Amino acid sequence: MTSEQTSAEDHQELQDRGANRSQRPTSEAFRAFMASEWAADERPEPERDEVADYAAQRRRRVSERFPGERLVIPAGPLKVRSNDTDYRFRPHSAFAHLTGLGLDHEPHATLVFEPTDPGEGDDGSDHLCTLYFKPTAGRDSEEFYADARYGAFWIGERPTLKEFNARLGLRTAPLDELETAVTKNAGAVEIGGTRIRLLREVDLDVEALVDTSRINTGVDLEASDSLDAELTEFVSEIRLVKDEWELDQLRGSAQATMRGFADVVAALPSAVGHRRGERIVEGAFFARARLEGNDLGYDTIAASGNNATVLHWIRNTGEVADGDLLLLDAGVEADSLYTADITRTLPVSGTFSEVQRRIYQAVLDAADAAFDVVRPGVRFREIHQAAVRVLAERLDAWGLLPAPLEEVLSESGQHHRRWMPHGTSHHLGIDVHDCAQAKRELYLDGVLEEGMVFTIEPGLYFKKEDLAVPEEYRGIGVRIEDDVVVTADGYENLSRDLPRTPEAVEAWMQQIWADRD
Numbered sequence: 001m002t003s004e005q006t007s008a009e010d011h012q013e014l015q016d017r018g019a020n021r022s023q024r025p026t027s028e029a030f031r032a033f034m035a036s037e038w039a040a041d042e043r044p045e046p047e048r049d050e051v052a053d054y055a056a057q058r059r060r061r062v063s064e065r066f067p068g069e070r071l072v073i074p075a076g077p078l079k080v081r082s083n084d085t086d087y088r089f090r091p092h093s094a095f096a097h098l099t100g101l102g103l104d105h106e107p108h109a110t111l112v113f114e115p116t117d118p119g120e121g122d123d124g125s126d127h128l129c130t131l132y133f134k135p136t137a138g139r140d141s142e143e144f145y146a147d148a149r150y151g152a153f154w155i156g157e158r159p160t161l162k163e164f165n166a167r168l169g170l171r172t173a174p175l176d177e178l179e180t181a182v183t184k185n186a187g188a189v190e191i192g193g194t195r196i197r198l199l200r201e202v203d204l205d206v207e208a209l210v211d212t213s214r215i216n217t218g219v220d221l222e223a224s225d226s227l228d229a230e231l232t233e234f235v236s237e238i239r240l241v242k243d244e245w246e247l248d249q250l251r252g253s254a255q256a257t258m259r260g261f262a263d264v265v266a267a268l269p270s271a272v273g274h275r276r277g278e279r280i281v282e283g284a285f286f287a288r289a290r291l292e293g294n295d296l297g298y299d300t301i302a303a304s305g306n307n308a309t310v311l312h313w314i315r316n317t318g319e320v321a322d323g324d325l326l327l328l329d330a331g332v333e334a335d336s337l338y339t340a341d342i343t344r345t346l347p348v349s350g351t352f353s354e355v356q357r358r359i360y361q362a363v364l365d366a367a368d369a370a371f372d373v374v375r376p377g378v379r380f381r382e383i384h385q386a387a388v389r390v391l392a393e394r395l396d397a398w399g400l401l402p403a404p405l406e407e408v409l410s411e412s413g414q415h416h417r418r419w420m421p422h423g424t425s426h427h428l429g430i431d432v433h434d435c436a437q438a439k440r441e442l443y444l445d446g447v448l449e450e451g452m453v454f455t456i457e458p459g460l461y462f463k464k465e466d467l468a469v470p471e472e473y474r475g476i477g478v479r480i481e482d483d484v485v486v487t488a489d490g491y492e493n494l495s496r497d498l499p500r501t502p503e504a505v506e507a508w509m510q511q512i513w514a515d516r517d
Contacts, residue, residue: 031142034144034145035139035140035141038139038140041139041157043157043160043163045162045163045166046163046166046167047166047167048166048167048168048169049100049167049168050245051100051245051336052100052167052168052169053169054100054243054244054245054246055097055098055099055100055168056122056123056169057243058097058098058238058243059098059113059122059125059127059129060122060123060124060125061238062098062113062127062234062235062238063113063121063122063125063126063127064125064126065234066113066197066231066234067115067118067126068115068126068194068195069113069115069194069195069196069197070112070113070114070115070182070186070194070195070196070197071112071113071127071196071197071198071199071231072110072111072112072113072182072196072197072198072199072206072210073092073094073095073098073110073111073112073113073199073235074092074095074108074109074110074111074199074202074203074206075091075092075095075096075101075106075107075108075109075110075111075133075202075203076089076090076091076092076095076107076108076202076203077107077108077203077204077205078107078108078149084148086149088295089105089106089107090295090337091106091107091109091337092199092202093239093337093430093431093434094199094232094235094236095109095111095199095202096336096337096430097235097238097239097430098111098235099111099131099168099170100168100336101168102294102334102335102336102337103294103335105158105159106133106159107134108133108134108175108203108205109131109132109133109134109175110131110132110133110175110178110182110203110206111129111130111131111132111170112129112130112132112178112181112182113127113128113129114127114128114129114130114181115127115194116128128171129170129171130170130171130172130173130181131164131168131170131171131172131173132172132173132174132175132177132178132181133161133164133172133174133175134150134158134174134175135158135159135160135161135174136152136157136158136159136160137150137151137152139152161173161174178206178209179209182196182206182209182210182213183209183213186213186214186217186219187217187218187219188217188218188219193217193219195219195227196210196213196214196224197227197228197230197231198210198228198231199228199231199232199235200225200228200229200232232437233437233438233439236435236436236437236438237435237437237438237439237442239427239429239430239434239435240427240435240438240442240443240446240449240452241449241450241451241452242429242451242452242453242485243451246338246429246430246453247451247453247485249334249336249338250338250340250428250429250453250483250485250494251494252334253293253297253331253332253333253334253338253339253340254340254342254483254494254495255497256288256289256292256293256332256334256340257288257330257331257332257340257342257495258342258495258497258498259288259292260284260285260288260289260330260332261285261328261330261342261344261498262512263284263285263287263288264281264284264285264302264328264346265346265508265509265512265513266284266512266513266516267280267281267283267284268281268320268326268346268348268509269513271320272320272321272322272348273319273320273321273322274319274320275319276316276317276318276319277304277318277319277320277321278302278303278304278307278316278317278318278319278320279302279316279317280320281300281302281304281316281320281326281328282300282302282316285300285302285328285330286300288332289330289332289333292332293332293333293334293335294333294334294335294336294337295333296330296331296332296333297331297332297333297339297340297341297432298331298339298341298432299314300314300316300328300329300330301313301314301316301327301328301329301330301343302316302326302328302330303316303318303326303327303328303329303477304318304319304320304321304324304325304326304327304348305318305319305320305321305324305325305475306463306464306474306475306477307327307477308325308326308327308345308461308476308477308478308479309461309462309463309464309475309476309477310477311421311422311461320348321348322348322349323348323349323353324348325345325346325347325348325352325356325476325477325478326345326346326347326348327343327344327345327477327478327479328343328344328345328346329341329342329343329479329481330342330343331432336430337430338429338430339428339429339430339431339432340428340483340494340495341428341432341455341481341483342481342482342483342495342498343457343459343479343480343481344480344481344498344499344500344505345360345363345477345478345479345480346505346509347505347506347509350506350509350510350513351506352502352505352506355472355473355476356476356478357502359460359462359473359476359478360478360480360502361502362390362391362394362460363391363458363459363460363478363479363480364480364500364501364502365390365394366386366387366388366390366391366394366424366458367387367456367457367458367480367482367500369386369387369389369390370383370384370386370387370424370425370456370458371456371482371484371491371493372386373386374448374456374484374486374490374491375448375486375489375490375491376447376448376449376450376486376488376489377447377448378447378448379445379446379447379448380425380443380444380445380446380447380448380454381444381445383424383425383454383456384423384424384425387424387456387458388409388416388420388424388458389409390458391416391419391420391458391460392405392408392409392416393405395416395419396408400419400468400469401415401416402415402468403415418466418468419460419461419462419469420458420459420460420461421461422457422459424456424457424458425454425455425456425457426454426455427443427452427453427454428453428454428455428483429453434453448486449486450486450487450488451485451486452485452486453483453484453485453486453494454483454484455481455482455483455484456481456482456484457479457480457481457482458479458480459477459478459479459480460476460477460478461477461478461479462474462475462476462477463475480500481495482494482495482496482498482500483495
């Protein structure tokens with residue numbers, strides 16, 4: 001046998017090289033044995049999920065907005081972290097909101113709104129909704145043991161079509177039927193076709209399917225992009241006001257997050273002096289998030305000393321020094337994917353210095369001024385305006401502003417933003433920065449309504465290299481953040497049980513340490 005023949009016979013296709021690691025047997029005897037002697041799948045039929053009726057109401061609102069059109073809402077695919085390992089799956093927020101599904105068991109799933117005669121759809125809507133997904137392959141299939149990405153032998157059981165139907169009140173179908181469902185009768189409305197709107201930038205395979213269908217039926221792609229954008233915008237805007245189920249999820253996330261903050265205080269003595277003390281802080285909170293929820297709602301900011309002046313400090317590689325302030329910005333994401341977003345700034349020693357207390361009190365007063373504004377009918381931007389006025393007044397009193405106060409607060413001034421560069425509030429929900437695709441007139445220029453949920457989070461950040469402030473201020477960053485629900489006559493502070501005043505923070509920390517001793 002020639003060397004060329006040997007090379008050809010030994011050639012291994014690229015997609016088959018995963019077997020080099022797993023060393024999977026390929027004999028017929030093995031296949032037959034693996035397909036035999038497994039217990040029957042006797043999972044009981046589940047009860048209907050509490051969220052199912054709420055999700056149905058959300059889908060009805062979408063149906064009312066886009067009558068006569070086919071809507072395609074993908075969950076998204078698995079995402080490779082490294083080589084053949086994936087990140088934990090998280091579905092797109094719009095998909096989760098409209099189905100009620102969270103957690104990690106529906107990669108590649110797609111929700112399709114199929115138009116029907118007016119009032120003949122689900123719950124009297126104009127659409128029939130179907131969830132297309134890949135259920136667990138049977139134990140008699142090769143996928144069961146041979147597919148390390150989807151096989152139940154490797155990753156555990158996935159829900160069945162029947163199970164999701166019972167839990168969600170949604171009709172279900174296998175994922176291999178999605179192509180027909182999306183493309184049938186598709187085309188320009190002018191020639192009797194069905195218009196498709198797609199939630200884009202979620203699943204490239206679904207995008208390719210829809211775009212190919214559009215090309216094949218003569219639909220203008222540029223015009224379709226605009227139509228798709230309207231769908232993206234609307235499924236973000238319908239989350240601006242939360243229903244009762246969502247509010248309960250957010251309350252639970254806030255409670256778990258506050259317990260995580262107590263865990264961090266308990267771990268602080270171990271963090272002090274460690275070369276990566278911020279990682280100890282981060283790890284303490286992460287343990288709570290995984291214990292009580294699905295995961296972190298976002299990467300924890302565990303910033304000590306001057307790192308607290310870096311707004312998105314998520315490296316968390318620094319030391320935690322006695323005498324520093326620790327800015328902890330963290331949130332537990334519930335299994336439903338709804339997250340809290342809370343910040344406290346803690347004295348590592350348990351006691352604020354005089355300068356730290358002065359800055360902290362200014363931020364607290366700004367937060368309280370913002371709370372005083374919150375009620376239905378107020379514009380969202382007024383929350384920020386109330387907070388920054390207090391901060392600017394303090395900066396002025398401390399002699400830090402380079403111009404008169406009113407000039408600083410004017411649109412042509414804004415000098416205070418050197419030390420408070422971010423907004424005071426953002427909407428909160430299934431995303432930590434929820435409803436981000438909503439139109440400006442409904443978000444920043446919007447009017448507060450009962451059921452809206454957002455943060456209030458003023459701060460002051462004096463970097464150690466900032467020569468515009470006295471030396472005693474440098475290296476101090478303070479932020480206080482709470483999660484707020486608009487009620488009929490004011491607000492509910494979801495994080496109210498976490499101490500906010502400097503005196504309460506000090507007493508709380510000392511009590512936690514005393515209880516440990």
